[in-house]
Every structure is written in structure tokens, then in C-alpha cells.
Amino acid sequence: MAEIMKLANKHLIPVTPRGGGSGLAGGAVALKGGILLDLVRMNRIIHVDIAAKYMIVEAAVRTLDIQNEAKRHGLLYAGDPCSSDDCVIAGNVATNAGGNKAVKYGVTADQIYELEIVTPQGKILTLGGRLKKNSTGYSLIKLIAGSEGTLGIITKITLKLQKLAPLLPNFLAIFPNLAAAVTLVEALLAEKNALEMFC
Ligand SMILES: Cc1cc2nc3c(=O)[nH]c(=O)nc-3n(C[C@H](O)[C@H](O)[C@H](O)COP(=O)(O)OP(=O)(O)OC[C@H]3O[C@@H](n4cnc5c(N)ncnc54)[C@H](O)[C@@H]3O)c2cc1C
Structure with a gap:
């Protein structure tokens, strides 16, 4: 990856990284030509630490596979865009994806301990800790x-994991107005990990 970036930088070739291709802004489309970097083969889950609750993954691990791997160990990966069966983790980072659990746990940026990136000049940097x-x-x-x-280019990510809440039933509640609905948010989030509102 670093060598590709050095070459592209030297010859001023545009580079467009691509994950699952589900981004709604079309950022993974190589409108300026050049190199479309499909990271599909960087799809390894490198390490899961159950005690310290973190997971190290390569850029193109599918978000659903990360969620399932965490669950297999009795843990929760709280990043949860509705496209999790189509998108990959680097795409989530690059779009700072939100999702079903964002009200309680925050967006993708809030799930990250550490990022490895390759700069446009081809330097490999580790950010965070x-x-x-x-x-x-x-x-x-x-x-x-x-x-x-x-x-x-995002190449490796260390993700935070949470304790998995016990399985709780889904329910749909109908309120007469927005003010009445928001009074319940705090109480619901103490028990549940996802909340969606439709107006
Ligand atoms: C049905 C559906 C439901 C969705 N639900 C949600 C939702 O609930 N919440 C939400 O926020 N979004 C949602 N989205 C939008 C989209 O799924 C997210 O933005 C997702 O995070 C994109 O990931 P991707 O792997 O598909 O990225 P792509 O579409 O491949 O790329 C998105 C951007 O990330 C860049 N990128 C990709 N890989 C890298 C990399 N390795 N390094 C640097 N940059 C990179 C691309 O250049 C592009 O700019 C939804 C989309 C669909 C189609």
C-alpha cells in the first residue's frame, strides 16, 4: 500500500480507496480516474482480546463479521450501520458511520483505539493508542x-469492544408527540442498546 501511494504521489496519479461500495456520497467512485484501491483482500481479524475488550482488524473486514466475532466472545462491537452486511470497517471509519446503537455508544470514531494509515506520501503512521x-x-x-x-488509506484498526448486554426483546412504542417520546430516552437506554425514532 505504501509503495502504491509513493508511486501515485510521485506521478500525481489520483487514488480512490474503496471498501464495500455502500457509501451514499459516492466517495468510493474514482471520478478522477487513476487508481481505484480495492482493499478486499485485507480482510483478516488479527486479534481479539477478551479481557481487555478490544479487536484488531484489517481494513476490509465486513462490519457484520466484526459484530459476530465480538458476539462469539460474549462481547459487543457497538458500531452498527444498517448496511453492516455490505460495508467494511475502513469504510465505516472513513465515513464516520453512525447506526442503530449510536445514541447509546456514539459513532464509529468513538469505537476506535488506534488506526494505522498510509499517508499520500507513502508513510505508515499509527494514530491514537x-x-x-x-x-x-x-x-x-x-x-x-x-x-x-x-x-x-486506512489499513488497520484497533476497535473497542463492550460487555454484551443480555438479549432483550424489541418493542415499538407510539407517542402522541415528540416531547412525550424523548422523556423515555434515558430510561430506555439504561436497559437497551439501540433506539430509533420515526416521525
Ligand atoms: C442500505 C444502507 C444502509 C445504510 N445505513 C447507514 C447507517 O445506518 N449509518 C451510516 O452512517 N451510514 C449508512 N449507510 C451508508 C454506508 O453504508 C456507510 O457510509 C458505510 O460506512 C460505508 O462503508 P463502505 O465499506 O461501503 O465504504 P465505501 O462506500 O466503499 O467507501 C466510503 C468512503 O470511504 C472511503 N474509504 C473506503 N475504504 C477506505 C480506506 N481503507 N481508507 C480510507 N478511505 C476509505 C472511500 O474512498 C469513500 O470515500 C447505509 C448505506 C446503505 C446502502
Whole structure:
């Protein structure tokens, strides 16, 4: 990946990284030609640490496979875009995807301990760290999250995992107005991990 980026940089060839191709902004379409970097073969789950609750994955692991792998170990990966069976984790990072569990656990940027990226100049950088209390320097993970491939190629991600909540039933509640519905949010989130509202 680094060699491709060095070559592209030297010859000013546009590079467009592509994950699952489900992004609605069309960022994975190589409109300017050049190199379309399909990372499909970078699909290994490298390590799951059950005690410390984290998982290290390559860029193109399908989000659903990450969720299932965490569940297999009694843990939760809280990133949950509705396209999880089609998208991959680097695409989620590059779009800072939200999803069903975002109200409780935050968006994709909130699920990341560490990111490995290849810069446009071909340098391999590791951003962030596997620490809860990480307050050193600029928050570069938040800069990369949502950057749609414009700042570098995401190659490896260390994801936070959560304790898996016991299986609870889904239910649909109908409220007379928005104000009445939001009064229940806090109580619901104490028990459940996902919440969607339709108006
Ligand atoms: C049915 C459906 C439901 C959806 N539900 C949600 C939802 O609930 N929440 C939500 O936020 N979005 C949702 N989306 C949008 C989309 O699925 C997400 O944006 C998803 O995160 C994109 O991931 P992808 O792997 O498909 O990325 P792609 O579409 O392949 O790429 C998206 C962007 O990421 C960049 N990119 C891809 N890989 C890399 C990489 N390795 N390094 C750097 N940049 C990279 C691409 O260049 C592009 O700019 C939905 C889409 C569909 C079709």
C-alpha cells in the first residue's frame, strides 16, 4: 500500500480507496480516474482480546463479521450501520458511520483505539493508542474519521469492544408527540442498546 501511494504521489496519479461500495456520497467512485484501491483482500481479524475488550482488524473486514466475532466472545462491537452486511470497517471509519446503537455508544470514531494509515506520501503512521486515558497531542483519529479517503488509506484498526448486554426483546412504542417520546430516552437506554425514532 505504501509503495502504491509513493508511486501515485510521485506521478500525481489520483487514488480512490474503496471498501464495500455502500457509501451514499459516492466517495468510493474514482471520478478522477487513476487508481481505484480495492482493499478486499485485507480482510483478516488479527486479534481479539477478551479481557481487555478490544479487536484488531484489517481494513476490509465486513462490519457484520466484526459484530459476530465480538458476539462469539460474549462481547459487543457497538458500531452498527444498517448496511453492516455490505460495508467494511475502513469504510465505516472513513465515513464516520453512525447506526442503530449510536445514541447509546456514539459513532464509529468513538469505537476506535488506534488506526494505522498510509499517508499520500507513502508513510505508515499509527494514530491514537490502546488507552482509555489518551490525551496526548491532536485527536488525529477524529480527523481521519469522516475524511472519506482524502487524508490517507486506512489499513488497520484497533476497535473497542463492550460487555454484551443480555438479549432483550424489541418493542415499538407510539407517542402522541415528540416531547412525550424523548422523556423515555434515558430510561430506555439504561436497559437497551439501540433506539430509533420515526416521525
Ligand atoms: C442500505 C444502507 C444502509 C445504510 N445505513 C447507514 C447507517 O445506518 N449509518 C451510516 O452512517 N451510514 C449508512 N449507510 C451508508 C454506508 O453504508 C456507510 O457510509 C458505510 O460506512 C460505508 O462503508 P463502505 O465499506 O461501503 O465504504 P465505501 O462506500 O466503499 O467507501 C466510503 C468512503 O470511504 C472511503 N474509504 C473506503 N475504504 C477506505 C480506506 N481503507 N481508507 C480510507 N478511505 C476509505 C472511500 O474512498 C469513500 O470515500 C447505509 C448505506 C446503505 C446502502
